[in-house]
Amino acid sequence: MEYKKTIGVLGGMGPAATADFLGKLVKFAQAEKDQDHPRVVIDCNAKIPDRIVSILDNGPDPLSTMLRSVKYLEIAPVDYIVIPCVTAHYFHSQLQANASVPILHIVRETVSFLTDRYPHVKKVGTIATLGTIKSGLISDICDAAGINCIVPDDVLQASAVAEAIHQIKMSGLCPTAKHLVHIAAESLIAKGAQAIIAGCTEVPLVLSDGDLSVPVLDPSAILAQQALRMAL
């Protein structure tokens, strides 16, 4: 097995999720020696302005910085680009419109995986940033696939999900963040979720498939697998 294409990663949103994504690309690759692996070019640009603040509070626009990274990746040259950050896909169509290579869409890949692998699922719980939730980034694509997407109530969203994502961004894996994410996931299962989407790339660092009574989908892992398939 040899991966011949070059994968571009628009990263840094956040850095821990990017490191986790690169680890997945390496782990999932079927390789017997270094040279079998794909070339992967990563702009782990932590300086991209906060996406959530931009979406919710009209903060500094991250688009121009993201676009500069896309242009830099194109020089490598990369064959396509992936973004291991769900919230950043709010800007996907604007990035794609200005890119000369395809930019995979982490949510489309995830929902496509969900409908293929778990066709019985009609109600899915999502653990994501408020920016992702308010922008309908996951729910719109679920709706189009005939899947009802539910999210934690406002109190749990703020006190458990947002707090856990903040802690992971600050210090990586931590027991408190894991506990908070699990509380949020259990609340969604209690409301009838037949699967959970770890809908922020920080979440799979503390929530894995097998942890809950329903399947857990890791968009970052699904994106890595798809990027590798395309690299063959």
Add this chain to the structure above:
Amino acid sequence: MEYKKTIGVLGGMGPAATADFLGKLVKFAQAEKDQDHPRVVIDCNAKIPDRIVSILDNGPDPLSTMLRSVKYLEIAPVDYIVIPCVTAHYFHSQLQANASVPILHIVRETVSFLTDRYPHVKKVGTIATLGTIKSGLISDICDAAGINCIVPDDVLQASAVAEAIHQIKMSGLCPTAKHLVHIAAESLIAKGAQAIIAGCTEVPLVLSDGDLSVPVLDPSAILAQQALRMAL
């Protein structure tokens, strides 16, 4: 704490060591939000020809491919470059001669750390590729610092060290690789090594400080810490 410089990583030698290095940069950074982290640009170029085969058997020269990656990183622009692969430093002076930014030297950083932190150490054991050993990459720098560098005998080098590194490159962490590396390390301690240098960036994936009766130095971690200090 805010890291303002951009770190360039000439990676892919091997990919697992590069992913491990990025994880260390993220973990060691003192950051409260994404934007506090440094921008890190990584060319994880697994297609660079095998360094060991080039050094030992006059195989295809990796230098031109490495230089292309250096030039690409300079475009980012990066403020300096690190290479999370010990053996690749065989080409350090040629890369530095053609680069417009500083390229840190993983072995110099490691030996400098060793003499600062453990001034009593006069005999150090090194677990590294045959390319690193034969080229004197670590032993020359140790000699200059008044430290005697010892390595496993030929049989252990081939059957334990080279085999373990190959397994890690193939499949990441694995119990057999860990066992083999530990056998090699114990043989060096039996010969009087007062510290062990995990002298190939794949080795720290299966050998950590605290695992042995003497300190274990991880050049990849030492390089990450130095890169972060320089990024402030």
